[in-house]
Amino acid sequence: LATYINDLGVPICTRYMSPQIESMLGYPVSRWLEPDFYDEILHPDDRPRVMAEVERTHRTGENFKLEYRLIHADGSIVHVLDETVAVRDDEYRPIMRQGYFVDITDRRSQRASLRPAAS
Numbered sequence: 190l191a192t193y194i195n196d197l198g199v200p201i202c203t204r205y206m207s208p209q210i211e212s213m214l215g216y217p218v219s220r221w222l223e224p225d226f227y228d229e230i231l232h233p234d235d236r237p238r239v240m241a242e243v244e245r246t247h248r249t250g251e252n253f254k255l256e257y258r259l260i261h262a263d264g265s266i267v268h269v270l271d272e273t274v275a276v277r278d279d280e281y282r283p284i285m286r287q288g289y290f291v292d293i294t295d296r297r298s299q300r301a302s303l304r305p306a307a308s
Contacts, residue, residue, distance in 0.1 A: 193221070195273070195286045199244055201227045204285070213292050215262025232258035232266065250275050250283050256293060268294045 191210035196202040206221035220226050231239060235257040246253040253273040258266050273288030 190289055190291050192289045199247055230260045
């Protein structure tokens with residue numbers, strides 16, 4: 190599990206990333222603080238779906254919860270569960286978004302192996 194804090198709005202701007210992200214995805218924390226880094230490692234097939242949900246949740250202030258793929262520094266694919274909530278001020282206005290990534294690659298592989306073979 191790796192935690193993060195993002196500014197409000199799109200494009201995604203990460204202000205904090207926990208050090209656990211390096212063992213999960215192979216990139217140092219400093220890369221996550223670079224503009225557009227997230228977009229670089231988001232799997233291209235998942236990008237439209239993920240970005241539509243990011244934009245929706247930033248616009249509405251609702252929570253974000255989605256499974257999708259990121260590209261590890263070694264080129265392999267990592268399936269993540271990404272869940273984010275708006276952190277709010279005393280007047281309930283969103284001031285930032287706080288969330289976490291969980292590596293669910295093994296769970297996805299197990300689920301795929303339990304599916305019956307196509308006939």
